[in-house]
Amino acid sequence: MKLNRTSFSAVAVLLASVALPGMSHATVTVLGWPGGSEETALRATVEAYNGQSGVTDADKVELLFFNRDGFFDKLQADMAAGSDAFDVNLVATYSIGRYAPYMEPVDLGADAGKVFGESVLKTMQFDGKQYGVPTDLSLHFMYYRKDLVDALMQDDAAKKKYAEIAKEHLGKDLQPKDPDSWTWDDWAATTLYFSKQVNSESPVRYGTVLQMKNLLFNMMVFQSLPRSYGADWMDKEGNVTVDSDAYKTGLELYKKLYDAGASPKDSLSYEYAETNAAYGSGQAATALQWNAAAADLTNAEKTPAVASVTGIVAPPAGPDGRADHIHGLGLGLNKNAKNKEGAVKFLKWLATEDAALLYARNGGSPALAPDVVAKVSKERPDLVKLGEFASKYGYVMNGATSAKALSVYELQAKEFTGYWAGQQNLEDALAHTKAGMQDLLKK
Amino acid sequence: MAIVKRAEGRAYLTPLVGFLLFFLGFPAAVNLVYSISTVSFETLRSPTLSGFGNYAAVLADREFWGAVSFSMRFGTLTALAECLIGLFLAVFLTPLLAKRSYLMAPLMLPLMVAPAMIGLMYRLVLHEFAGPVPYYLFEWFGDSPAFLDVDNAFRTLLVVEILQWTPFAFLLFYMAYAAIPLEVREAASLDGASALKALWWIELPLMLPTLVIAFFIRFIDGFRVFDNVYALTGSGAGGSATSLSIYIYQAFFKGGAIGKAVAASVVLFLASLAVLYGLNWITGRRRR
Numbered sequence: 001m002k003l004n005r006t007s008f009s010a011v012a013v014l015l016a017s018v019a020l021p022g023m024s025h026a027t028v029t030v031l032g033w034p035g036g037s038e039e040t041a042l043r044a045t046v047e048a049y050n051g052q053s054g055v056t057d058a059d060k061v062e063l064l065f066f067n068r069d070g071f072f073d074k075l076q077a078d079m080a081a082g083s084d085a086f087d088v089n090l091v092a093t094y095s096i097g098r099y100a101p102y103m104e105p106v107d108l109g110a111d112a113g114k115v116f117g118e119s120v121l122k123t124m125q126f127d128g129k130q131y132g133v134p135t136d137l138s139l140h141f142m143y144y145r146k147d148l149v150d151a152l153m154q155d156d157a158a159k160k161k162y163a164e165i166a167k168e169h170l171g172k173d174l175q176p177k178d179p180d181s182w183t184w185d186d187w188a189a190t191t192l193y194f195s196k197q198v199n200s201e202s203p204v205r206y207g208t209v210l211q212m213k214n215l216l217f218n219m220m221v222f223q224s225l226p227r228s229y230g231a232d233w234m235d236k237e238g239n240v241t242v243d244s245d246a247y248k249t250g251l252e253l254y255k256k257l258y259d260a261g262a263s264p265k266d267s268l269s270y271e272y273a274e275t276n277a278a279y280g281s282g283q284a285a286t287a288l289q290w291n292a293a294a295a296d297l298t299n300a301e302k303t304p305a306v307a308s309v310t311g312i313v314a315p316p317a318g319p320d321g322r323a324d325h326i327h328g329l330g331l332g333l334n335k336n337a338k339n340k341e342g343a344v345k346f347l348k349w350l351a352t353e354d355a356a357l358l359y360a361r362n363g364g365s366p367a368l369a370p371d372v373v374a375k376v377s378k379e380r381p382d383l384v385k386l387g388e389f390a391s392k393y394g395y396v397m398n399g400a401t402s403a404k405a406l407s408v409y410e411l412q413a414k415e416f417t418g419y420w421a422g423q424q425n426l427e428d429a430l431a432h433t434k435a436g437m438q439d440l441l442k443k
Numbered sequence: 444m445a446i447v448k449r450a451e452g453r454a455y456l457t458p459l460v461g462f463l464l465f466f467l468g469f470p471a472a473v474n475l476v477y478s479i480s481t482v483s484f485e486t487l488r489s490p491t492l493s494g495f496g497n498y499a500a501v502l503a504d505r506e507f508w509g510a511v512s513f514s515m516r517f518g519t520l521t522a523l524a525e526c527l528i529g530l531f532l533a534v535f536l537t538p539l540l541a542k543r544s545y546l547m548a549p550l551m552l553p554l555m556v557a558p559a560m561i562g563l564m565y566r567l568v569l570h571e572f573a574g575p576v577p578y579y580l581f582e583w584f585g586d587s588p589a590f591l592d593v594d595n596a597f598r599t600l601l602v603v604e605i606l607q608w609t610p611f612a613f614l615l616f617y618m619a620y621a622a623i624p625l626e627v628r629e630a631a632s633l634d635g636a637s638a639l640k641a642l643w644w645i646e647l648p649l650m651l652p653t654l655v656i657a658f659f660i661r662f663i664d665g666f667r668v669f670d671n672v673y674a675l676t677g678s679g680a681g682g683s684a685t686s687l688s689i690y691i692y693q694a695f696f697k698g699g700a701i702g703k704a705v706a707a708s709v710v711l712f713l714a715s716l717a718v719l720y721g722l723n724w725i726t727g728r729r730r731r
Contacts, residue, residue, distance in 0.1 A: 080485070213676075214679060265592055266570070266571055266589045266590065266592060269675070269677075274570060277570060280572075283572060406697070407699060410697045418683075421680035422593065423680065
C-alpha cells in the first residue's frame with residue numbers, strides 16, 4: 001500500500017512537471033494566415049510582444065497555423081461549431097460579414113486611426129463596428145517588362161506594327177505609351193503586339209498572363225478593369241448592376257485577348273502561382289498580379305530572368321480613371337475566446353505604431369498612414385507604393401463585405417469563366433450572375 | 444455443434460456494431476435531418492424542418508445533373524480503361540513477374556501517392572513554363588497543347604486518373620490470373636486450345652468475378668472523384684469539371700447551401716447503395 005502511494009505520488013509529480021510548464025506557456029492563441037510573408041512577420045511581431053516585460057505569462061501569445069487551401073471554409077466550420085481553440089482569428093475584408101456572428105467587435109483606441117488611416121481601418125469594419133486590426137493590405141500591380149516597352153517606344157518600325165495591330169484587333173488608332181499612362185486599350189494593344197500568335201516578330205511568347213481559373217480570387221484581379229469603366233455590384237438603392245456595359249466591356253476584352261493568343265493557352269487554369277511562373281519565365285510582357293508577388297518578381301535570385309527589368313505601375317485607366325481592388329487581412333476577436341482580456345490586450349498593442357512598424361520591417365504589408373510609412377520607406381519602398389495606390393485608386397465594391405460576398409465572387413468566377421471558355425454567351429453569363437447575385441445579396 | 448454460441452457471437456459483435464452505429468449512424472442521421480431542414484452555418488445546432496424542398500432544389504438544379512453526368516462519364520471511362528489496361532498488363536507481365544517479382548514494387552508506386560498530391564504534381568508537370576512535358580513539346584515540335592483548357596481538361600483528368608489507378612486493377616487481375624490452377628491450363632493445352640482461346644474461354648471466365656468487382660470498385664472511386672480534379676482544375680471553367688463530390692463541397696462550403704448539399708449527398712449515398720446492391724446481386728447470382 002505504501003509502495004502504491006509512493007508510486008502514485010511519483011507519477012503525480014512527474015505529470016505535474018510535464019504539465020505545468022505547458023500551462024505557464026502562452027494562453028492567448030492566435031490563428032494566423034499561414035505561409036508567406038504574413039506568417040514570417042507575425043511570428044517576429046509576436047516574439048517581440050512576448051518579450052515585453054509588461055506581458056504576463058498568462059497573456060503571452062501562441063501562434064496557430066493551418067493550410068491556406070480551404071482556409072476560410074475550415075475557419076467557418078470551426079467558428080460555427082463554437083470553437084475556442086483560438087482566441088484571435090484571421091479575418092479578411094471580403095469575409096467579415098461571414099464571420100461577424102462568431103466574433104466580437106474590438107475597440108482599438110484613438111491612435112489606431114493615426115497609424116493606419118480611417119480608410120484602411122474600414123477594411124476591417126462591418127455594420128460600422130471594428131472587427132479587427134488591419135495587418136496586411138492586398139491590391140494589384142501591373143507588372144511589365146521595362147526593356148521590352150522601352151525598345152518598342154524607340155523603334156519606329158515597331159511603332160508602326162503596333163498601330164496596325166491596334167487598328168486591326170481593337171479598331172482604334174493607338175501609339176505606344178509609357179505604362180504609367182496606359183488606358184486598358186493601350187495595355188491591350190501592347191499585349192497583342194507582344195504575342196507571337198498576333199505578331200510573329202514578338203521577342204516573347206505572350207503579351208500578358210490572365211488569371212482565368214474558376215476561382216474567386218481571380219475575380220478580384222479582373223474586376224478593376226470593369227470598375228475603371230464605372231462598374232459596381234449594386235447601385236445605391238441595392239439593385240444588382242452586374243449586367244452593366246462596364247462589365248460587358250471588361251469581360252469582352254479578356255475574352256478577346258485570350259482568344260487572340262495574348263495570354264497562355266492554359267490561362268483558364270491559371271491563378272497566382274501559375275501567373276508568377278509564366279511572367280517569371282521571361283515569356284510574358286505584362287501581368288496584372290497581386291502586390292504580394294512584388295518581392296519575388298523583383299528578386300534577382302528568385303526570378304533571375306526578369307527581376308532587373310520589371311517595372312510596376314497601378315492598373316491601367318478607364319473612362320472613370322484608375323481603379324485598384326483592395327482588401328485587408330487582419331486579426332480579430334473570437335466570440336468564444338477563452339482569454340478575451342489577453343486577446344484584446346494583444347490586439348490593441350498590434351494596432352500601435354511600434355507594432356505596425358515592426359510588422360512591416362519583418363516582411364508584412366500593412367497599409368500605413370503617410371507619416372508612419374515614411375519611417376520604413378528605406379527598408380520597404382514597396383509599402384510606399386502600396387499606400388499610394390490604395391489611397392488614390394483603392395475601392396471596395398458595394399456589397400463586397402456582406403456575409404455572402406465570397407459566394408458572389410464564387411458565382412462570378414463560375415459564370416465569367418464559362419463565358420471566357422466559350423461555354424455560354426455573354427448575355428447568358430451576365431443574366432445567370434445577376435439572378436444569383438440578387439438572391440445572395442438580398443437583405 | 445456450433446463453434447461459437449449465439450450469445451457469445453453477439454457479445455463479440457456488439458462493440459463493432461456499436462462503433463459503426465455511432466461513427467457512421469450518427470452522421471448519417473444528422474445528414475438525413477439536415478437534408479429535410481432549412482439550415483445555415485449560423486443555425487447548425489437548431490435546424491428547422493422544412494420537408495423535401497432541398498431534394499426538389501437539387502433535382503431541379505442543372506448543375507447537379509451536369510455534375511452527375513461528369514461523374515458518370517468519368518467513373519465509367521476510367522474504370523473501363525483501368526480494367527482493360529490492367530488486364531492486358533496482368534496477362535502479359537505474369538510470366539515476367541513470376542521470375543522477377545521485385546518488379547511489382549515500382550508498378551505499384553503510383554498507388555502510394557495521395558490523389559491530391561498527384562493533382563498538384565501534374566499541375567506542375569503540365570505547366571507551360573515550369574513543366575517538363577510542355578518544355579519538350581516546345582523543343583521538339585515548337586508548340587504544346589493546352590492540357591487544361593476547357594476542351595482538353597476532361598481528357599487530361601482521365602489520363603491522370605488512369606495512370607494512377609491502373610496498377611490497382613492490374614494487382615487484382617494479376618492475383619486472379621496467377622491463381623488459375625496450372626492443371627486447367629495444361630488440360631486446355633492438351634486439348635489443343637491456342638493461348639488466345641484458352642484466355643477467352645477458360646481464363647477470362649475464371650477471372651470474371653474479379654473483373655466485375657474491380658470494375659465496380661474503380662467505377663465507385665471514379666464516380667466520387669474529388670482530390671486530383673480539384674487540385675488540377677478546381678471545378679473547371681464555367682464549372683465544366685464539377686464532379687458530384689465537388690458539387691456537394693461547393694454547395695456546402697462555398698454556397699453555404701447546407702441543406703441542398705446534404706440532400707445531394709443523400710442522393711449520392713442512395714446511388715452508391717444501388718450500385719453495391721447490384722454488385723452483390725451479380726456475384727450472388729454467379730454463386731448460385
